[in-house]
Amino acid sequence: MRSGARLALAVITLAALVTACGVPQDSGAPTRTAADCGPYARYGEHPGTEVTVYAENRDREADLFEETWADFADCTGIDVRYEGDGEFEAQIQLRVDGGSAPDVAFFPQPGLLERFARAGKLKPASAGVVALAEQGWSDDWNSYATVDGTLYGTPLVANVKSFVWYSPKFFRDRGLEVPRTWSELMAVTEKVAASGVKPWCAGIESAQATGWPVTDWIEDVLLRQQGTGVYDRWVAHEIPFNDPRVIKAMDTVGSVLKNDRYANGGFGPARSMASISFQEAGTPILTGDCAMHRQASFYADLWPKGTEIGPDKDVFAFLLPGADPATRPVLGGGVFTAAFADRPEVRAFQEYLASADFATARMKKGSFVSANKGVDPEDAATPVDRLSIRLLQDPNTELRFDGSDLMPASVGAGTFWKGAVDWIGGASTRQVADSVERSWPSR
Amino acid sequence: MSFDVVAQQPKLLYLLQGVAAFAAVVSLILLALHRGPVRRRAAALLLLAPALLLLTAGLVLPGLRTVMLSFTGGGGDAWAGFANYVWVVTDPRALVALRNTLVWVVLVPLTATSVGLLYAAAVARSRFRTLALSLVLAPMAISFVGAGVVWKFVYAFRPAEAGQIGLLNQLVVTFGGEPRQWLVDSPWNVLFLVVAMVWAQAGFAAVLLAGAIRAVPGELTEAARLDGASPRQIFRRIILPSIRPTLLVVLLAQAIGTFKAFDIVKTMTGGQFDTGVIAHEMYDQAFRYGETGRGAALAVLLFVLVTPFVAHQVRAQRRAG
Numbered sequence: 189m190r191s192g193a194r195l196a197l198a199v200i201t202l203a204a205l206v207t208a209c210g211v212p213q214d215s216g217a218p219t220r221t222a223a224d225c226g227p228y229a230r231y232g233e234h235p236g237t238e239v240t241v242y243a244e245n246r247d248r249e250a251d252l253f254e255e256t257w258a259d260f261a262d263c264t265g266i267d268v269r270y271e272g273d274g275e276f277e278a279q280i281q282l283r284v285d286g287g288s289a290p291d292v293a294f295f296p297q298p299g300l301l302e303r304f305a306r307a308g309k310l311k312p313a314s315a316g317v318v319a320l321a322e323q324g325w326s327d328d329w330n331s332y333a334t335v336d337g338t339l340y341g342t343p344l345v346a347n348v349k350s351f352v353w354y355s356p357k358f359f360r361d362r363g364l365e366v367p368r369t370w371s372e373l374m375a376v377t378e379k380v381a382a383s384g385v386k387p388w389c390a391g392i393e394s395a396q397a398t399g400w401p402v403t404d405w406i407e408d409v410l411l412r413q414q415g416t417g418v419y420d421r422w423v424a425h426e427i428p429f430n431d432p433r434v435i436k437a438m439d440t441v442g443s444v445l446k447n448d449r450y451a452n453g454g455f456g457p458a459r460s461m462a463s464i465s466f467q468e469a470g471t472p473i474l475t476g477d478c479a480m481h482r483q484a485s486f487y488a489d490l491w492p493k494g495t496e497i498g499p500d501k502d503v504f505a506f507l508l509p510g511a512d513p514a515t516r517p518v519l520g521g522g523v524f525t526a527a528f529a530d531r532p533e534v535r536a537f538q539e540y541l542a543s544a545d546f547a548t549a550r551m552k553k554g555s556f557v558s559a560n561k562g563v564d565p566e567d568a569a570t571p572v573d574r575l576s577i578r579l580l581q582d583p584n585t586e587l588r589f590d591g592s593d594l595m596p597a598s599v600g601a602g603t604f605w606k607g608a609v610d611w612i613g614g615a616s617t618r619q620v621a622d623s624v625e626r627s628w629p630s631r
Numbered sequence: 632m633s634f635d636v637v638a639q640q641p642k643l644l645y646l647l648q649g650v651a652a653f654a655a656v657v658s659l660i661l662l663a664l665h666r667g668p669v670r671r672r673a674a675a676l677l678l679l680a681p682a683l684l685l686l687t688a689g690l691v692l693p694g695l696r697t698v699m700l701s702f703t704g705g706g707g708d709a710w711a712g713f714a715n716y717v718w719v720v721t722d723p724r725a726l727v728a729l730r731n732t733l734v735w736v737v738l739v740p741l742t743a744t745s746v747g748l749l750y751a752a753a754v755a756r757s758r759f760r761t762l763a764l765s766l767v768l769a770p771m772a773i774s775f776v777g778a779g780v781v782w783k784f785v786y787a788f789r790p791a792e793a794g795q796i797g798l799l800n801q802l803v804v805t806f807g808g809e810p811r812q813w814l815v816d817s818p819w820n821v822l823f824l825v826v827a828m829v830w831a832q833a834g835f836a837a838v839l840l841a842g843a844i845r846a847v848p849g850e851l852t853e854a855a856r857l858d859g860a861s862p863r864q865i866f867r868r869i870i871l872p873s874i875r876p877t878l879l880v881v882l883l884a885q886a887i888g889t890f891k892a893f894d895i896v897k898t899m900t901g902g903q904f905d906t907g908v909i910a911h912e913m914y915d916q917a918f919r920y921g922e923t924g925r926g927a928a929l930a931v932l933l934f935v936l937v938t939p940f941v942a943h944q945v946r947a948q949r950r951a952g
Contacts (some may be wrong), residue, residue, distance in 0.1 A: 278918035303921055396919070397903035456790030462815045462904065463788040598920035603724070609903055613815065623723065629705065629922075 216622040228263035229542055235265035237533040241282065242290035243523075249489075250624035256550045276599070284309050289528035292538060294344055295353055296523050297593040298332040299600060307337035310357045311527045313339045314535040322541040332589055342542040343527040346559035348469050348576040349404050349484040349506040349519040349590060351395045355473050364479075368513040370398075370412065377450055380479045381542070386453035389471025389478035392461045399605035400468050401491045402612060405482060407446065409516045410437035412510035416586050419517075423591040425628060429599075431446065432620035438617045445612065453478020461612050473503060482508060483551065484521065485576040488555040488569075491588045497570045505572045507579075517586040518579055521593060522559065596629050603627035656681055692936070700927035715928035725929070727905045728912040731821050732936075735828070735892060735908060739886035743829045744878065747836025752866060757842040762846075764841055768834035775831060779898030782827035786813040786899075817905040824906055827895050832888070836881045843877035844870055876947065883944045890937045909933050 223535055245253065249271040261268045271290070277300060283289055284304065295301040304310050313321065313333075321330050321342045329345055333341045352373075359366065362383065367373040380387035392401045411419045414433050421427045422434060444450050448457045454472025455464045467490050470481035474495065481487070485505075488497055496502045510516050525541050527534050544562030551558065555569045557576045565577040579585050592600035607620040660681075664674055704711045719725045747767075754763040770778060787797030791810055796800040800810035813823045847870055855865050871878075893910040900906040902915060909929055915928025 278914070281918050281921070396897075396903070396915075398901065454790075455793070459815075460790060460812065464811045584708045596920075598916070598922055602878065602915070602920050606724070606903065611905075627722075627724075 198213075224259065225263035226503065227545060228260055228540075231260070231536040232532070233265055234533040234536060237265065237531070238269060239265040239534050239537045240290045241270045241290060241292045241294070242276070242280065243270070243294035243535075244274060245270055245294070246272035246274060252550065252553050252556075256553060257537075257540065259549075260537075260546075263535070264536060266537060268537065273432065275579065277597075280304075284528065285513060288612060291529040291534045292525060292527050292541075294523050295341075295526055297523075297597075297601075298524060298589065299594055299597055301333060301340060301524055302335050302524050303597075304528075305338070305340050309528060310340050311530040313527075313579045316535065316539045317342060320539060324542065324562055326559070326561070326583075326587075328587060328589075329522070329559050332522070341365055341524050341538065343522045343559050344525050344541060345522040345523040346557045346576070346580055347484045347486050348579055350408050350508045350516075350555065351483065351485055351487070351572065351576075352508050353470055353473060353481045353483055353487055353503055353505045354479060355476070355502065356504050357434060357502075359472070362429055365578055367509050369509050370511055373509050376479070377444065381449045385477065385479060388444060388451040389453045389455075389469050389472050389481040390451045390458075390461050391455065391464030391466050392609070393465040397601070397605060397622050398437055398462060399608035399612075400592065401483065402441070402445065402461075402608035403604050404484075404590065405441045406434075406438055406608075407588075407591045408482075408508055408519045409440050410434060411519060411588055412508070413440065416517060416588055419588055419591065423594050425595075429625040429628065430618070435617055435621055438611070438621065442611070442617060462609055474503055481531060485557050485572055486534070486549055486555070488572050497572055499571065499630050506576075515586070515599050517588060519590060520559075520580070520587050521590040552554055576626070599624065599628055648886045653658065661740065693918070697729055697927045697930050700923055701931050703927075705922045705924060711924055716932075718925055718930050719932060725912060725925075728907040728909050728929075731891065731905075731907060733908045736820055736886055737887050738822075738825050738829050739832065739889040739892075740882045743832040743885050744882050746829060746833040746841075747838075747881070748840050748878070750833070750837045751841035752870070753839045756933075760841070764838055767837045770831045771834045775828075775832070775892075775894035776898050778827055778831040779895045782823075782830070782895075783814070783899045785906045786823055788815075790810045803852075814900050814906075815904050820900065820904055820906055822898055824895055827899065828889065828892060829906060831895070832885055838886065839881050840874060841876055843874035847873045866910045876950075879947055880944070883940055887937055887940050887944065890933060890940070909936075 241254075243250075250270060254268075254270055257268055260266070276293075276296070276399050277448075280293060280300070283454070290310065318339050321339055325343060329343050329346075330339060333339060333343070354366075358364075360467070362380070364376050365372070365381065377387040390401065393398055394400060407419070410422065410433070413436065418427070418433055422429070422431065445461070446458050450462065451458045452461045452469070454475070454477035455461075461469075466483065470483060470487060470490070471492060472478045473481055474492070487505075493502060497617070498504060507516055507518070525538055527538050544558075544560045547556070547558035547560045547563045548567050550556045551563065551567045551569060551573070553569075555573055557568070557573050557580070559577075559580040561581055563577060565574045565581070568574040568577055570582075580587065592604050594600065595604065603624045607615075607624045611617065611620040660677055665676060700713060701711060701715050702713070704714075707901050719729075720755055750763075750767055757763060773781070784796070785798045785928035786800075787795075788800060789795050789797070790809055795804055795810060797810075797813075799813060803810055813881065814820050850870055851873075852865050855869055860868070891910050893914065896902055896906055896908055896911045897914075902908075903913045907915070910933060913926045913933065915926075916922040916929065
């Protein structure tokens with residue numbers, strides 16, 4: 189017994205020693221004497237400092253971000269601590285109220301950014317960020333991160349939402365042309381439906397956010413039917429949510445999405461949308477069980493591994509058409525940086541994120557779209573990204589931001605999403621539009 | 632991530648400071664009590680002081696602040712009067728949450744306790760009692776979030792032509808039915824959420840009630856049997872009255888827990904499809920929509936609703952003790 193105990197003790201000691209040796213002694217940034225620190229010289233040196241970043245991106249997306257700024261961190265000596273949280277939108281409020289705000293946050297909705305800016309929690313952008321913003325983005329884009337004339341940050345990611353994903357082979361086999369007008373789109377839809385395949389894939393399940401793909405559809409169609417003026421006034425609640433023009437746009441969308449002959453391809457009747465996640469909803473395109481899936485440029489990342497994107501590959505995308513092929517407004521979305529702290533290293537990091545260098549470096553690592561005028565579309569990872577960047581850089585593009593992201597959160601992320609789900613489930617357009625209108629906060 | 636002692640040093644230091652401060656306070660109190668003659672009441676007060684202080688800082692003040700917030704607007708600044716309470720009783724979404732909470736509070740304790748009672752009665756005197764009880768207790772070891780995820784899979788929907796991934800729809804399909812969207816179709820979806828909660832809670836009732844049933848004196852049931860009572864009569868006339876206090880405590884505890892139900896709703900439906908409950912609606916309003924006032928009003932309402940149950944629980948325990 190005693191010798192056994194002694195043996196056990198020896199083993200434990202040895203194990204402890206071995207593991208102690210195995211623990212990395214240096215947890216800080218590895219010292220790297222890289223020759224490629226030249227581009228980072230302008231951000232200065234901040235050895236021994238730390239910047240905390242809080243955002244909703246996790247897993248692969250988070251890794252890609254961290255890989256992208258690894259060189260920046262090494263060269264400036266800033267330890268960038270990234271934290272991704274699927275509950276970002278709710279937790280950021282708690283973090284800030286609780287006095288543990290991150291140094292930098294990536295806001296997926298301008299409305300949320302505005303809330304913190306108005307509460308005086310955010311720090312105005314530094315002169316360096318302002319200069320980069322003016323140089324890199326159109327006034328429209330910068331306006332989304334501007335509150336009462338003060339700029340707080342820059343767009344980090346941009347999405348073009350008005351895409352319709354399809355299979356070029358499916359179209360070729362049936363002699364279908366990519367539609368250039370709304371009526372051509374409906375003709376294609378009817379033709380596919382007549383052949384016994386449901387033309388549209390449209391799952392809208394997205395946990396708490398279930399319904400948002402429908403609101404995107406409505407926004408896109410309103411934009412096409414009524415133009416940017418009416419759209420802007422609707423988003424700002426200068427015309428009521430249930431304005432007849434909005435009702436008309438909803439009914440147009442309903443003629444597609446609430447039609448059991450047209451949706452939901454590969455998954456059953458239109459009502460099945462609420463149970464099918466938007467991520468997997470588009471995959472029946474690959475098996476020919478549906479023809480089209482209206483979804484943003486970021487859907488490029490959601491295809492199963494090995495799916496190739498291109499005009500003659502497995503899948504490709506065209507812009508959702510309007511009445512007139514000459515003018516096609518584009519619905520977009522984006523993520524914005526903003527800082528809760530005003531230290532030199534935080535400013536340096538925010539400036540780096542605002543640079544075209546960052547966007548370019550990130551694009552080279554995989555699907556990513558930036559609205560920065562300084563990026564070269566040729567650097568994009570997929571043809572759809574390339575197309576998106578060209579659209580965003582084209583001064584003639586009439587871009588409008590996702591309306592539900594600009595409305596008060598209790599509407600844009602609340603009653604509008606819920607209303608969209610009820611609507612797909614069978615509620616009438618009038619009923620849903622009226623209830624969203626009633627829910628608008630009076631303040 | 633590796634645990635770096637050096638990086639954690641400040642935290643360890645805080646911990647040490649905390650422990651030292653605690654020790655200091657305790658010794659100060661003891662010292663004060665030791666010095667000279669102290670009246671009993673004063674001594675009790677002195678001993679209670681730290682706990683009272685923490686209770687005030689951690690419970691009473693936040694509670695008062697919540698009440699104040701419930702009379703303010705979204706940003707927590709502008710005075711809103713009773714607008715938030717009016718909203719609670721008029722807004723369709725809030726009313727759905729109230730209705731669902733009522734359904735939950737009626738159904739969950741009754742069902743979970745009945746299931747637990749039947750199970751406990753069945754296994755209380757069995758040879759495999761321990762095994763059987765640990766089996767039914769197993770769901771309690773899983774968090775509500777885990778239970779929600781598990782049941783979300785059970786209810787998963789796929790169209791008839793595709794392969795089912797949900798247990799329930801697979802059963803339906805096997806017997807020739809059409810798969811249904813269990814979690815989407817209101818108002819029945821509320822019942823399917825309740826099932827998940829009952830599954831997670833029944834074990835708690837079963838274990839407590841099995842203990843109570845075993846505590847019923849054997850002579851009593853023996854005597855009844857000799858008098859010719861059937862097992863059903865023994866259960867109804869002897870066991871049930873004997874375990875009444877435990878039954879009540881279990882019911883109340885379940886009811887209080889059900890009022891706070893949040894995790895299951897959040898993981899299974901996110902409050903969509905008219906499945907919201909007060910606790911979940913409170914979270915959505917306060918944190919996702921920035922409507923702090925409405926969130927606070929719901930919190931106050933929840934507090935008011937749960938108070939009689941807690942009061943009754945406390946009284947029941949005092950009577951038992």
